[in-house]
Amino acid sequence: MTSAELIAAVEAAIGGLDGVYRTAADESDLYEAALLTVAVDAARRAGGVEMLTNDGATPAATVRFRRGPGHLWNGGFTFARVEFPQTPKRLEIHLGIMVAGASSVAHECDVALIDAMECERSRAGAVHPRRRAVVAALEAKHYAGPPGLDIGRGFLGFSGEIGPGKCALVFPGQTSASLATLIARKSPECFPEVEPGSPAAQRLRGHIDQQIRNWLA
Amino acid sequence: MEGSSQIYEQLLGELRERIPEIAIQVEEEVQRGRRVAATALSGSDRTDRDEKLRFAGSKISKEDLATVEYSGDEKLALLIDSLLRLGTSMATSREAILGLLGGTDTSTTIELVVGQTGALAARIDLATEVPGARTAIERHRPALVEALAELGR
Numbered sequence: 001m002t003s004a005e006l007i008a009a010v011e012a013a014i015g016g017l018d019g020v021y022r023t024a025a026d027e028s029d030l031y032e033a034a035l036l037t038v039a040v041d042a043a044r045r046a047g048g049v050e051m052l053t054n055d056g057a058t059p060a061a062t063v064r065f066r067r068g069p070g071h072l073w074n075g076g077f078t079f080a081r082v083e084f085p086q087t088p089k090r091l092e093i094h095l096g097i098m099v100a101g102a103s104s105v106a107h108e109c110d111v112a113l114i115d116a117m118e119c120e121r122s123r124a125g126a127v128h129p130r131r132r133a134v135v136a137a138l139e140a141k142h143y144a145g146p147p148g149l150d151i152g153r154g155f156l157g158f159s160g161e162i163g164p165g166k167c168a169l170v171f172p173g174q175t176s177a178s179l180a181t182l183i184a185r186k187s188p189e190c191f192p193e194v195e196p197g198s199p200a201a202q203r204l205r206g207h208i209d210q211q212i213r214n215w216l217a
Numbered sequence: 218m219e220g221s222s223q224i225y226e227q228l229l230g231e232l233r234e235r236i237p238e239i240a241i242q243v244e245e246e247v248q249r250g251r252r253v254a255a256t257a258l259s260g261s262d263r264t265d266r267d268e269k270l271r272f273a274g275s276k277i278s279k280e281d282l283a284t285v286e287y288s289g290d291e292k293l294a295l296l297i298d299s300l301l302r303l304g305t306s307m308a309t310s311r312e313a314i315l316g317l318l319g320g321t322d323t324s325t326t327i328e329l330v331v332g333q334t335g336a337l338a339a340r341i342d343l344a345t346e347v348p349g350a351r352t353a354i355e356r357h358r359p360a361l362v363e364a365l366a367e368l369g370r
Contacts, residue, residue, distance in 0.1 A: 001363055001364060001367045003218055003219065003220060003221075003224060006218070006224065006293075006364045006367060007224055007227065007228065009357070009360035009361065009363070009364055010228050010296070010297060010300070010361070010364065011228070011231060012357060012360070013300050013304070013357035013360065013361055014228070014231055014232055014235050014236065014300065015235065016304075016353045016356060016357050017236065017300060017303060017304045017307070017353055017354070017357070018235040018236055019349070019353060020304075020307050020308075020346070020349055020350045020353045021236050021303070021307065022339070022341070023339075024238040025329075025338065025339075026329065026338075026339050026341070027306075027307065027310075029329045029339075030307075030310045030311060030314065030341070031306060031310050033310070033314050033327070034306075034309065034310035034311075034313040034314055036317075037313040037314060037316065037317045038313075040317060052317065052318070052321070052323060059321060059322065059323065060323050061322065061323060061324060062323070062324045062326070062327075062328060063314075063318065063323060063324070063327040063328065064327070064328040064329075064330050065327060065328070065329055065330070066329075066330060066331075066332035067329045067330060067331050067332060067338045067339075068331055068332045068333060069332050069333070070332025070333060071332075074332070074335075076330075076335075077330070077332075096332055142306070143242055144239050144242060144299040144300070144302040144303035144306065145239070145242035145243045145245075145246050145295060145298075145299040145302075146242075146246050146295075147242075148245060148246070148249060149249075172302045172303075172305070172306040173242070173299065173302055174298065174302075176246065176249075176251075176252070177251065177252050177253065178249075178252045193302075195302070195305050195306045195309040195310070196309040196310060196312065196313035197309055197312075197313070198309070
């Protein structure tokens with residue numbers, strides 16, 4: 001491939017992808033919703049049966065996802081309600097809700113798997129779900145390139161608030177040596193190169209599956 | 218590749234005009250540089266630092282970290298790799314959500330709504346968008362992969 005051919009190929013790709021690309025916010029929201037599908041798949045593997053719902057009782061006719069943080073008790077948004085036939089435990093999987101952290105400050109969880117009893121309490125009292133009821137939380141970053149160290153530092157702060165063992169930082173890009181080193185050998189996990197169906201997405205699904213099984217046990 | 222830094226600048230400019238958010242991600246990573254353990258530095262990077270530290274009465278230790286600039290080829294590869302990942306994630310994200318809705322009575326058009334205000338931000342017909350997103354990445358993937366191979370990636 002000559003340099004002229006390389007330039008032409010990359011220019012054509014930029015034009016082709018631009019034709020699909022919506023806005024940064026739309027693509028970020030779609031990526032978070034795609035991670036919800038990974039979490040639902042993990043719940044199925046842990047024995048769960050899910051229903052996508054806007055009211056907790058009936059299947060959603062239209063899916064409505066949050067842009068930006070919102071309160072769990074504000075209805076009308078789509079979440080997955082998961083039942084486990086072998087136990088009375090139920091799980092809810094939400095996008096973009098606030099959760100009360102260790103410092104009594106509410107933090108946005110991009111994808112949150114929470115004990116359904118805590119979700120019902122949240123709706124009843126209009127209070128944020130507490131971190132102890134969080135089964136797993138994903139911090140999603142729609143970065144095609146390597147995220148900077150500031151993303152890693154922010155994630156470590158977030159995971160300290162929600163519970164380090166429950167949190168995972170997830171993005172489609174490569175990781176950088178600095179970010180990988182920063183998070184390595186700590187409880188929160190980092191999952192680079194996650195696109196639905198990729199080997200990294202399978203590792204993430206296995207990670208969530210195990211967290212659900214630990215919660216069920 | 219000869220002139221790879223200039224090619225990178227040219228293509229980054231084009232990306233900045235078309236998909237600025239991704240151009241910023243690539244540019245910021247290039248500006249940060251690659252952080253490497255000083256003991257893992259190679260060639261002149263290592264020799265230069267060794268000499269300066271010796272002059273200061275010290276030597277490179279295993280705790281030392283250094284930041285090195287991306288080479289022209291590395292910058293170009295980073296840009297191309299980012300395009301591949303963007304295209305793949307746009308296609309797979311849409312497909313995954315559509316797959317979750319498949320087999321139910323749920324509409325394949327999803328709504329993105331501002332959490333605090335309830336204002337509709339976007340309405341996306343996944344059944345329409347999935348084929349376009351898949352076609353876009355598959356049409357350009359072979360050439361992008363070949364370009365990465367040309368750059369030694």
